[in-house]
Amino acid sequence: MSVTIKSGDEIEAMRKAGRITADAIKAVGAAVRPGITTKQLDIIAEDYIRSMGAVPSFKGLYGFPASICTSVNEQVVHGIPSDRVLKEGDIISIDAGACIEGFHGDAARTFAVGEILPEHQKLIDVTEKSFFCGISFAKAGNFLYKISGAIQDCAEGEGYGVVRDCVGHGIGKAMHEDPDVPNYRNNKRGIKLRAGMTLAIEPMVNIGTHKVRLLSDRWTLVTRDGSYSAHYENTVLILPDGREPEILTMSKDQGQKG
Ligand code: MG
Numbered sequence: 001m002s003v004t005i006k007s008g009d010e011i012e013a014m015r016k017a018g019r020i021t022a023d024a025i026k027a028v029g030a031a032v033r034p035g036i037t038t039k040q041l042d043i044i045a046e047d048y049i050r051s052m053g054a055v056p057s058f059k060g061l062y063g064f065p066a067s068i069c070t071s072v073n074e075q076v077v078h079g080i081p082s083d084r085v086l087k088e089g090d091i092i093s094i095d096a097g098a099c100i101e102g103f104h105g106d107a108a109r110t111f112a113v114g115e116i117l118p119e120h121q122k123l124i125d126v127t128e129k130s131f132f133c134g135i136s137f138a139k140a141g142n143f144l145y146k147i148s149g150a151i152q153d154c155a156e157g158e159g160y161g162v163v164r165d166c167v168g169h170g171i172g173k174a175m176h177e178d179p180d181v182p183n184y185r186n187n188k189r190g191i192k193l194r195a196g197m198t199l200a201i202e203p204m205v206n207i208g209t210h211k212v213r214l215l216s217d218r219w220t221l222v223t224r225d226g227s228y229s230a231h232y233e234n235t236v237l238i239l240p241d242g243r244e245p246e247i248l249t250m251s252k253d254q255g256q257k258g
Contacts, residue, residue, distance in 0.1 A: 003170055003178050005196035010172065011237060013101040014198055017054065018235050018248030020098040021105035024048045026251045028068065028096070032111045034088045038070035041094065042081035049098045057097030057104045057175050064219065069095040069108075076204050076212050076221040076229040077108075077166055088114035091124065093231040097175060104175045106200040107249035108233035119207070120228055123160065127205040127230035130154035130162075134183075134201055138245040140238055144179060144190030151203045152184040161210030163229070166221065168202045171235055184210075195240040198248070202233030 006014060024045045031044050046067035049056045056067035064078075071079035071093040072086070079093075086092060095108035110124045133154040137146035155162045168181030179191050183203045206212075208227030215222060223229050236245040 003191060003197060004172050005194060006172060006198055006237075007196070010103060011196070013103040014105065014172065014235070014237070014248055017098050017100050017103050017105035018107070019105075019251075020049060020052045020054045020100060021096055021107045021235070022249045022251045024096050024098060025094055025107055025109050028094050029109060029111050032086065032092060032113055034086055034114045036086055038072070038079070038081040038084050038086070038092070041070055042066045042068050045094075045096050052098070052100070054098040054100040057099045057106065058095075061175055067096070069093070071095070071220070071229070071231065073228050074223045074226045076163055076206070076223060077231060078219045078221055080217060080219055086113045089116055091116060091120050091228060091230065093229070095231060095233065102173055104171055104173075105235050105249050106171055106175065106233060107235060108202060108231045110230040110232065122158075123205065123207055123228055124230045126155060126158045126160060127203055128232045130183075130203045130205060131201060131232045131234065134203065135236055135245055135247075138193065138199065138201065138236055138238060139242045140193055140195045140240055141242060142193050144181065144193060145185060145188060147201060148182045148190070149185045155203060155205045161206040161208055163204035163206065163210055163212055165212050166204055168200050168233070171198050171200045193238050195238050197238040198235060199238070200233060200235050202231065204229060204231045
């Protein structure tokens with residue numbers, strides 16, 4: 001396993017990629033409403049990313065046919081944009097990436113479509129919270145799986161299932177680099193974190209079982225029990241001296257908690 005340490009110039013490029021990724025998701029989020037199709041959301045993201053001189057990282061990655069993943073309700077990740085029309089009460093996870101100057105950003109948010117049930121809003125909120133629990137350990141000198149355990153404790157503490165079949169990852173010149181960043185403990189401590197590492201940390205949390213299955217489209221993962229699922233992801237940079245990490249995929253007006 002080789003984990004890359006980014007130089008100053010590379011970090012600058014990743015900041016640009018991260019900002020474009022964040023703003024693309026923000027534009028999509030502003031358009032989420034009953035009546036819009038997931039394909040329309042895909043076009044909004046792709047147009048924004050290209051207007052910034054970047055390229056949608058997901059398009060063609062392993063053969064994925066769109067610029068973003070749109071995962072509705074019991075869909076966990078990798079939903080393919082289509083003519084599906086969103087309706088009041090749905091929740092939708094948007095996962096997007098942008099590449100500029102040879103470096104990638106990767107982020108995800110789950111949005112409410114109109115009015116949603118309180119239990120679904122709670123799922124969205126806890127999934128976001130679990131990310132922040134995790135990154136409080138994303139500091140130089142810590143072992144990687146401290147992040148994993150903190151995410152797991154936060155989500156399971158609410159009775160939710162933490163998806164195991166998909167994990168976070170290193171990111172940089174490639175969308176998916178070493179190391180894997182699981183959202184659960186697996187009896188390893190992982191690598192020791194160092195300043196200049198860049199990680200995509202991305203809890204996927206289900207109201208019910210953590211178990212998932214793949215739909216016949218060979219992309220979309222859904223919860224095995226049909227319970228709703230949420231996703232929250234940011235690309236983060238490990239900083240020197242034990243400081244809290246820098247979140248590279250947060251819009252300016254989102255603060256640390258957007
Ligand atoms: Mg990712």
